[in-house]
Amino acid sequence: MKFWDILIDQAEAKKLVRSMFSSGMVPHALLVHGPVGSGKHLLALALAQTFLCESPEEGLPCGRCRSCSSFASFEHPDVHILWPAPSSLSTEELSFRRALAEDPYAVPRPSGSLGIAIDRVRDLQHRLSLKPYRGRGKVGILFDAEYMRPEAANALLKTLEEPPRGTLLVLTSSAPERLLPTVRSRCQEVPLHPLPVDAVAEELMRRFNLPHEGAVAVARASEGDMGKALKLLREGDIKRRAREFLESALKAQSPLDAFLRTEEVGALPAGELLEWVLVMLRDELLESFGLPERRVLRRDEGLPLKVSPGKLEAFLDEVGRAYDMLSKNMPAKLVLWHVWLQLRNLRR
Ligand SMILES: [Zn+2]
Numbered sequence: 001m002k003f004w005d006i007l008i009d010q011a012e013a014k015k016l017v018r019s020m021f022s023s024g025m026v027p028h029a030l031l032v033h034g035p036v037g038s039g040k041h042l043l044a045l046a047l048a049q050t051f052l053c054e055s056p057e058e059g060l061p062c063g064r065c066r067s068c069s070s071f072a073s074f075e076h077p078d079v080h081i082l083w084p085a086p087s088s089l090s091t092e093e094l095s096f097r098r099a100l101a102e103d104p105y106a107v108p109r110p111s112g113s114l115g116i117a118i119d120r121v122r123d124l125q126h127r128l129s130l131k132p133y134r135g136r137g138k139v140g141i142l143f144d145a146e147y148m149r150p151e152a153a154n155a156l157l158k159t160l161e162e163p164p165r166g167t168l169l170v171l172t173s174s175a176p177e178r179l180l181p182t183v184r185s186r187c188q189e190v191p192l193h194p195l196p197v198d199a200v201a202e203e204l205m206r207r208f209n210l211p212h213e214g215a216v217a218v219a220r221a222s223e224g225d226m227g228k229a230l231k232l233l234r235e236g237d238i239k240r241r242a243r244e245f246l247e248s249a250l251k252a253q254s255p256l257d258a259f260l261r262t263e264e265v266g267a268l269p270a271g272e273l274l275e276w277v278l279v280m281l282r283d284e285l286l287e288s289f290g291l292p293e294r295r296v297l298r299r300d301e302g303l304p305l306k307v308s309p310g311k312l313e314a315f316l317d318e319v320g321r322a323y324d325m326l327s328k329n330m331p332a333k334l335v336l337w338h339v340w341l342q343l344r345n346l347r348r
Contacts, residue, residue, distance in 0.1 A: 003046035008199050009196065018058065021056060021059035030171070030190055031145075033189065036227065037222070041172060067136060074101050080140050083144060085116075105227050110144050120152070125155070125159050137166035137168065157182055171183075200222055238276060270332035278316070318346065
């Protein structure tokens with residue numbers, strides 16, 4: 001069942017959607033709206049999977065049929081997804097799909113100049129007009145539909161008014177008031193609410209085996225946004241790894257340590273790791289200038305041992321050079337290894 005299983009809380013929306021399916025009264029267009037991080041992407045996926053399932057049970061997808069399994073791996077030929085993107089799509093498409101497959105709660109939020117352009121809506125309409133491959137029907141999903149350009153929204157109206165037979169359109173939005181009223185009025189609304197602190201905390205404990213207090217602290221800071229909670233947690237993790245990286249460079253003796261350490265952190269985003277290293281070095285420098293109130297991190301989160309100001313400046317130079325290397329697309333592991341060796345040599 002996958003998507004239904006990951007979707008936390010939102011009992012009312014789940015009940016509403018399940019009753020539509022179990023009664024066979026599924027509208028041809030749904031608008032799932034609610035605050036960022038409340039689970040809109042997930043619910044949209046969950047109900048699309050139910051719609052296409054070959055033997056749904058009480059409004060839930062079976063999770064076993066051919067349709068369910070190809071849906072779960074994002075390979076279903078009758079599902080078409082649109083999301084806000086810059087005008088050139090090629091690389092974006094891959095990274096969006098990968099992010100969605102990994103964790104729909106953690107999909108990056110659209111911002112700035114992104115949009116859903118009319119040619120993509122037309123392409124979707126064309127795909128929906130063809131016969132389904134699997135026979136159950138076709139689904140079009142528009143994530144963050146408020147990003148549709150006005151002409152794109154107008155084009156979509158046609159499909160909302162006269163949908164091809166056996167088609168389901170699912171729109172999601174965290175700002176439904178920005179949708180064209182004519183678009184909105186043609187969709188049945190499924191509202192989601194911000195996730196309660198308890199629900200987020202429970203999910204964090206379940207997924208990451210966090211202690212109760214830690215999970216509650218992150219859940220509170222996330223303000224009911226599961227995506228933000230995951231981001232906070234990830235940042236905390238990178239910060240800790242950055243500290244370990246620094247510590248091993250400043251204490252260890254052999255290049256083998258460097259190799260093992262960079263292998264270990266190689267999967268993390270190297271730029272973010274170096275940013276934290278930079279923050280730790282800068283904090284220490286401020287401290288040595290008698291400006292501890294300007295620190296970003298607490299002392300126990302910062303540089304794990306004392307280093308003279310002269311050496312700190314040399315370390316900062318090295319990390320700056322490493323940034324340059326990353327920006328020139330040098331492999332991240334190689335750059336980290338280089339930084340590690342330079343820090344170790346400078347420390348001597
Ligand atoms: Zn199924």
